[in-house]
Amino acid sequence: MSMGLYAPYITPEMEEHRKKIREFAEKELAPLRQEYEEKNLDGLGKEFPWDLYKKIGERGYLAEHIPKEYGGKGESFLKEIITIEEVARVCGTFSVIVDYTPTLVCNPLFTFGTEEQKKKYLPPLVKGEKVGSYALTEPNAGSDVASIETKAEKKGDKYIINGYKKFIMLGNIADIFLVFAKTKPEAGARGITVFILERDMEGISFPKQEKKLGLRAAPTSEIKLENVEVTSDQILGGPEQENKGIYVALDALDHGRCGVAAQGLGAAQAAFEQALKFASERIQFGTPIISFQAIQWMLADMAMRIDA
Ligand SMILES: Cc1cc2nc3c(=O)[nH]c(=O)nc-3n(C[C@H](O)[C@H](O)[C@H](O)COP(=O)(O)OP(=O)(O)OC[C@H]3O[C@@H](n4cnc5c(N)ncnc54)[C@H](O)[C@@H]3O)c2cc1C
Incomplete structure (x- = not known):
């Protein structure tokens, strides 16, 4: 684009x-x-x-x-x-x-x-x-979303959430969290519910932040959930959405992936522009290196891939 x-x-x-x-x-x-x-x-x-x-x-x-x-x-x-x-x-x-x-x-x-x-x-x-955070991934559940171990146990009109989330972007600075938890563990993917948690709810802590090589100013954090108590009003979509969280996870990731693809495209565009500028300015053998066909091929390949 x-x-x-x-x-x-x-x-x-x-x-x-x-x-x-x-x-x-x-x-x-x-x-x-x-x-x-x-x-x-x-x-x-x-x-x-x-x-x-x-x-x-x-x-x-x-x-x-x-x-x-x-x-x-x-x-x-x-x-x-x-x-x-x-x-x-x-x-x-x-x-x-x-x-x-x-x-x-x-x-x-x-x-x-x-x-x-x-x-x-x-x-x-x-x-x-x-700031909002999307808290799905866990130490033992990455691509295999259905294997999350965080549980939300129903006790009377409350749910008690316990679990551990990993690699959560902006996790430690977020105010609002979409937390994926099992409400019916035996149902696998069809036993996941999404809860909206707020930062000041008791039992939420941020034990560790990742040391990243890139995206350095955006923290990526672990989140510990220890007996976090919520009512069914905090289920995303209300009580009738209990056990339907897998649809939320997949729909959100579909949109998220479009955003990540756009990030990749923007970075590629920037790399191309800088390569073009450098190749036009850098003189070797008495001429800008862009006049060499080998350099032109590389730039043409970059432009073609970005446009495709
Ligand atoms: C910087 C960063 C920010 C993140 N932010 C968030 C966030 O905000 N919220 C959140 O919930 N998660 C977040 N994540 C987690 C991210 O979504 C997971 O890393 C991702 O789901 C993959 O899980 P994993 O790292 O455990 O890899 P794994 O699932 O363990 O996979 C390891 C490797 O095996 C491959 N693999 C796995 N299954 C298969 C298969 N069936 N067939 C072939 N290959 C397979 C994978 O492609 C990968 O190469 C973030 C991760 C990073 C690095």
Whole structure:
């Protein structure tokens, strides 16, 4: 989806949107990239760019597809994907900000949440006032989602949640969590329920953050859930959604993967532009190296793969 090349689904209005985001990203985000990288050299993500998160939210660039009545803009999901791609073109970590909570938390809240849940949780997430996390992965359950061991036991009108989540992006700084837990363990994939947890609920802690090599300013955390008590109102979609969490997991990942693909595309576009610039400026054997056919082939392959 690079600017100016043939892209059948991209309307002139979307190209305008791309230009606007590109200008914003180059002017307001790119100058801070190095600063946040250097502040987070240990990879633990202790210095999260709160200033940028809030600014991006205020500009309305978080979860643009969420309808206006819940704080969004009611734009197409494709437009949101263009935003993610353009932000990734200037910085990987900042693209997590526009991708993660919007696609993996706002989208499931909007698609599966009750009216009350949407009104309560979406506006602060979309405005960048709060951060949301999607807590599915566990030490023994990665690709094999159905094998999660976190349990939510029903006791009277309450559920008691116990378990351990791993690799949770923005986990230790999030305000709102979509937590996947087994409510009917013997039913496997059909015994999973999604609970909306809030940071100040008793029993939630963040024992460890990963030391990452990339996306350094965005923390990735473990989450311990110890006798966290909730009512059935905290089930995403309400009590009738009990044991239907696998559909939420898969739908959210479908949207999340579009965002991750856009991040990859934005990063590839940036790499191509830098390679093109360097090859045009670097002189060897008395000529810019771009005049050598071997270099031209590499650049042509890059451009072709990005456009495809
Ligand atoms: C930076 C980062 C952020 C993350 N953020 C989150 C988050 O916010 N929330 C969350 O819930 N999770 C998150 N994750 C977890 C991520 O979703 C998991 O890493 C992913 O589901 C894979 O699980 P795993 O790492 O345990 O790998 P495994 O499932 O153990 O897989 C190991 C390898 O085996 C391969 N493999 C597995 N099964 C098969 C199969 N059937 N056929 C062929 N090959 C197979 C995999 O492709 C992989 O190469 C994050 C991970 C990272 C690295």
